[in-house]
Amino acid sequence: MEQLELGPIRTLLYGAIAGACSEAATYPYEVVRRQLQMQLWTTRLSPLASCVKIVEQGGVPALYAGLSPSSLQVLPSAAISYLVYKFMKIVLKEEST
Incomplete structure (x- = not known):
């Protein structure tokens, strides 16, 4: 079986960056x-x-209130989803895009 092109750690990192x-x-x-x-x-x-x-009451930062806790939930999910996607492409021998 082929290896992940970037390796699992880099694939997880890139998935987390995309999620962020x-x-x-x-x-x-x-x-x-x-x-x-x-x-x-x-x-x-x-x-x-x-x-x-919202912007009048709290400025532009009010539109991002609560982003940190939300990111803590989204980043691992996005990273794992991206890793599984890449892995399944290899397992199913799908063409790289």
Whole structure:
């Protein structure tokens, strides 16, 4: 059986980096979504208005409040998923892309 091209440690590291990038890019949307879920139907704001309200109240860093604990959950999952994906490509003899 072929070996992983990068080795398991580097593959896990690259998966974690990819997870960190995706988490940082999408986390503000998650904050706005949670804010929308907590609003009452009678006073519901649009997603854009909710985002503006969050930034007005706490600045841009408010859009990233809670990113660290969320990353602690996402990074291992992304790393392991990437490793398993690469490993299964080898096991199933799938062409490299």
